[in-house]
Amino acid sequence: xxxxxxxxxxxxxxxxxxxxxxxxxxxxxxxxxxxxxxxxxxxxxxxxxxxxxxxxxxxxxxxxxxxxxxxxxxxxxxxxxxxxxxxxxxxxxxxxxxxxxxxxxxxxxxxxxxxxxxxxxxxxxxxxxxxxxxxxxxxxxxxxxxxxxxxxxxxxxx
Amino acid sequence: xxxxxxxxxxxxxxxxxxxxxxxxxxxxxxxxxxxxxxxxxxxxxxxxxxxxxxxxxxxxxxxxxxxxxxxxxxxxxxxxxxxxxxxxxxxxxxxxxxxxxxxxxxxxxxxxxxxxxxxxxxxxxxxxxxxxxxxxxxxxxxxxxxxxxxxxxxxxxxxxxxxxxxxxxxxxxxxxxxxxxxxxxxxxxxxxxxxxxxxxxxxxxxxxxxxxxxxxxxxxxxxxxxxxxxxxxxxxxxxxxx
Numbered sequence: 001x002x003x004x005x006x007x008x009x010x011x012x013x014x015x016x017x018x019x020x021x022x023x024x025x026x027x028x029x030x031x032x033x034x035x036x037x038x039x040x041x042x043x044x045x046x047x048x049x050x051x052x053x054x055x056x057x058x059x060x061x062x063x064x065x066x067x068x069x070x071x072x073x074x075x076x077x078x079x080x081x082x083x084x085x086x087x088x089x090x091x092x093x094x095x096x097x098x099x100x101x102x103x104x105x106x107x108x109x110x111x112x113x114x115x116x117x118x119x120x121x122x123x124x125x126x127x128x129x130x131x132x133x134x135x136x137x138x139x140x141x142x143x144x145x146x147x148x149x150x151x152x153x154x155x156x157x158x
Numbered sequence: 159x160x161x162x163x164x165x166x167x168x169x170x171x172x173x174x175x176x177x178x179x180x181x182x183x184x185x186x187x188x189x190x191x192x193x194x195x196x197x198x199x200x201x202x203x204x205x206x207x208x209x210x211x212x213x214x215x216x217x218x219x220x221x222x223x224x225x226x227x228x229x230x231x232x233x234x235x236x237x238x239x240x241x242x243x244x245x246x247x248x249x250x251x252x253x254x255x256x257x258x259x260x261x262x263x264x265x266x267x268x269x270x271x272x273x274x275x276x277x278x279x280x281x282x283x284x285x286x287x288x289x290x291x292x293x294x295x296x297x298x299x300x301x302x303x304x305x306x307x308x309x310x311x312x313x314x315x316x317x318x319x320x321x322x323x324x325x326x327x328x329x330x331x332x333x334x335x336x337x338x339x340x341x342x343x344x345x346x347x348x349x350x351x352x353x354x355x356x357x358x359x360x361x362x363x364x365x366x367x368x369x370x371x372x373x374x375x376x377x378x379x380x381x382x383x384x385x386x387x388x389x390x391x392x393x394x395x396x397x398x399x400x
Contacts, residue, residue, distance in 0.1 A: 067367060070272075072267055080205065
């Protein structure tokens, strides 16, 4: 199973990556952050990855963790996430890969709230796309620029 | 205009600080140098007119009533960035967790509490209340659909309760409940990688809101049930999905 970044050679779509606190700072540290980057670069192309600053174990929490999403404190949560939104917008990348459901939901909301209009995706989506097996109905979080790229069995679209 | 000075009682009250000394390895909050690194790197600084340094000082000064009345512990995500930069390695997130726990359960945020309660009502432990039957139905239904519409994956499996599988894969409730097609790319990747994996019909949930609501008994119940299901199936690795 060898993923390829050829699909993105001409497109040149940029990606950044959220380092989920629970996975990186709180559990496995910088080595897993390096692994995540290795995998993402293999899939989107080295030149199409832009890191947030700061990152890895020094990354900022997005504000989706610790139950914040369910606490009913929406205004506070969005204020908390302003740093994360600034970090993402500074990269200029239209896609954020978030390997955590809480991060995914929070960053998605930050994008809408602050008007950054970047997309948040699961790593499995972009890996399956790079393997050429991502079908038309598995693109919930992709933007229009990637809805039609290398579609596996386009005739199965619902 | 300066605010009126806060008067500290001359007599020692029942102080949370003493409890902290028992529960935290670095429990002596007087170690705090008040350098403020924690606050300058904390996204929750300023919310509820609070920040980590101020919060720590209030605990150290025995201002228990004010601490317990504050909603700030629910704005802290316990992300541990403050511990990382603290010269004295004071575990503020652990302190936050214990202060969450010190509040009566009915006074803790309803949204998190409801998610914990929903999980405890079903064997799946799903915070969205998904039943064993519904989960099995969705997984089988989606799998069948893809085996037919994408023939290259006619042999793909999404096993439930497969004994002796290498990996026990957990699943966040959101996919099976609201966006089942999102489960498929991961199944495909596991299939192409030749991974031997299984879901459990019970305790498959990836989320644990009882942890966030600081309900330690139910937090432990969920974690033990997940471990028990993995052991029962003889799986070697508990795999946490994204």
